[in-house]
Amino acid sequence: MSTVNHVPNQLLTRKLEAIFALTDDERQGIQGLPIQIKEFKTNQAIVQEGDCPSQCCMVLEGATCTYKMTIEGKRQILALHVPGDMPDLQSLHLKVLDINIASISTCKLGFIQHTDLRGLCERYPRLTAAFWRETLVHASIFREWLLNNGQRESYIRIAHLICELAVRLNAVGLVQDDSFKMPATQAELADATGVTPVHMNRVIKALRADGLISNKQSKITIPSWERLKEAGEFDSLYLHLLNKATDPVPTSEKEYH
Amino acid sequence: MSTVNHVPNQLLTRKLEAIFALTDDERQGIQGLPIQIKEFKTNQAIVQEGDCPSQCCMVLEGATCTYKMTIEGKRQILALHVPGDMPDLQSLHLKVLDINIASISTCKLGFIQHTDLRGLCERYPRLTAAFWRETLVHASIFREWLLNNGQRESYIRIAHLICELAVRLNAVGLVQDDSFKMPATQAELADATGVTPVHMNRVIKALRADGLISNKQSKITIPSWERLKEAGEFDSLYLHLLNKATDPVPTSEKEYH
DNA sequence: CGTTCGATTGACGTAGATCAAGTTACGTGG
DNA sequence: CCACGTAACTTGATCTACGTCAATCGAACG
Incomplete structure (x- = not known):
């Protein structure tokens, strides 16, 4: 105040x-x-x-x-x-x-x-x-969400949304060790992507099974940014980030590659 | 030039x-x-x-x-x-x-x-x-398209899009006698609403059967603006039109009601 | 007056919805 | 700091809106 x-x-x-x-x-x-x-x-x-x-x-x-x-x-x-x-x-x-x-x-x-x-x-x-x-x-x-929700099947769509969150959170320093706190519940992610909470849960389970993300509770870890990006057909151009250092790759990969 | x-x-x-x-x-x-x-x-x-x-x-x-x-x-x-x-x-x-x-x-x-x-x-x-x-x-x-495509079933969704086009065309004087030239093909409307062209065709058929629109070729006529608006759950607030005269009601209803 | 693009229709398939239980985490008050 | 209530997450069984495939039809136009 x-x-x-x-x-x-x-x-x-x-x-x-x-x-x-x-x-x-x-x-x-x-x-x-x-x-x-x-x-x-x-x-x-x-x-x-x-x-x-x-x-x-x-x-x-x-x-x-x-x-x-x-x-x-x-x-x-x-x-x-x-x-x-x-x-x-x-x-x-x-x-x-x-x-x-x-x-x-x-x-x-x-x-x-x-x-x-x-x-x-x-x-x-x-x-x-x-x-x-x-x-x-x-x-x-x-616009990107319109494309994502309208034309991509749910698995890709949800991977895409996770990519976007990772990049945006990384841009403000909220990604550490390829991990971030997921700000939304599964029900909220479902309402964002136009699927049911049940289906959101199943897709997240599949992403986990495929090794694209891992999570304990709301802390999401991305083992391979490249693989998740590919799975989500993600290209950060639409975010119009100017600081290219914070653009496509969360912290660790910036250092290792 | x-x-x-x-x-x-x-x-x-x-x-x-x-x-x-x-x-x-x-x-x-x-x-x-x-x-x-x-x-x-x-x-x-x-x-x-x-x-x-x-x-x-x-x-x-x-x-x-x-x-x-x-x-x-x-x-x-x-x-x-x-x-x-x-x-x-x-x-x-x-x-x-x-x-x-x-x-x-x-x-x-x-x-x-x-x-x-x-x-x-x-x-x-x-x-x-x-x-x-x-x-x-x-x-x-x-944003409205995101809501429309994500949460409304195709019949309502497509009625909504037709409402939007009617209002926007009316605002620039391109609606006469409750009719306007549809600027997009069914395939384009399909790509805008995230359905297949086949399904778009069937929904348009249904809207026609229900008396919400009629068309010869690309000329669309709206017999009752009120009914179409209701079917499409349409509220023009999101268009932020300032000239309220051109806002919700295409020409003829302005004169008759 | 054929060629082409758009509209239309039928038969059948499926991604994701819906319904209905659980189960797990966590904030809060005792 | 533990018990308990609530919100979030999971899972299985079944259903349906819409997709896919494959023609056919109609109208505009060179």
Whole structure:
């Protein structure tokens, strides 16, 4: 509940630095941005369809998801957000929200007022491009999910999603020794890939049997990144990562190959 | 091949006017934007995955689609574009393209150099917001397609897509007497909704049998917008249309109800 | 007036859904 | 720090929406 803690501003700075060198002025502008920190428990609503928010948020710790429901009550998870992501940046320009965002773990979010963000963008027009770019990358991920869910059979589809999570988590330093904490439950992964939880469980079992992943509890280990990537037909181009060091290969393989 | 023809600039002006009142200055800036017109036959590539375009385009006449392929050669159509849409505006900020765009009918496109567009946005910062918004609306459509293709059964899914096309075509004046020219073939609609062409055909047959649509050739007529909307679980919120007159109800029902 | 692309139809096959139990982990309060 | 309740994970048996394969038909166009 304070703006004194500068950790969130530093995460934001790092995010934008990934795109281009900030000037000292710009960096100071970001450091001065008031960010309100809020904590959430698992499965809490953050914003909802129909809301007209006057702020947007950034994930600092934990994970959130964007979802929509059909009339019959089926849920499609449209996006998973990890630290550094700004799940509802779109609300800056689309007044009424067409999505729901909820926490999927205990998590910490930083809230930035639209007015502050707009002010920052006016003062430093190059930052506008950086934030715009953030929304474009998320759009690109939506497209890849559309391809993935629409045209790939479930085994490949799920391997693909695991690859994406590995790469995105690795990009923010959350992969160690080829392992990461899976932020979503099997039921959530099922709602993201359009299969039933039962089927998700069977596919994960198969991936495990094939030696593509191993897990104790929510800690996933990827024995061979190359093999998983191949199984998931994964190419990270669509993530538009700029730091090629963090791009396709989680930590260990960077060192060994 | 000329920038003398001002029709494309007017379409662009109208598009942006839909969001907020332009100043005379801004309007003149847009009018002065060099736009190169090019014509395409059906099924021609416009841009492709891996390209680094230095321009982006706007559909003036006809229709285009964005798609991606899996390794096995299955195609997912990710978006359909009608006049007024800017299919690859994202290339302004994402250097290398992760999608393919092709014509799905004979069509006329207007090409704008990135440098010209960037110049315009620098001179009139409010226009930046307008273009950003265009990309956000497309992202919102991706999300709805993800929900539609992932969670709704094919009958509802296809009715939903037809609703979307009707509303979007109506918004640019291409619906008359509850009828419009379907811009896509059944095979293309199949690739957009993740079903086989055979199944698409059967669902369309069923929609026809149920009196939700009628068609001679590519001309689709919607006898009752209310019934189709209900069948497709359609709510146009996600299209973020501002002109509520063009929002949910194609022409005739606006007059009769 | 044949060629070609799109629409249509029938017979049959299957990936993944559904239903129905378990079983295992873990957070919480005593 | 243990017991207990709840959420997450597993597994087997059966079912179905949609896919696949294989023609045929119709209309636009050179």
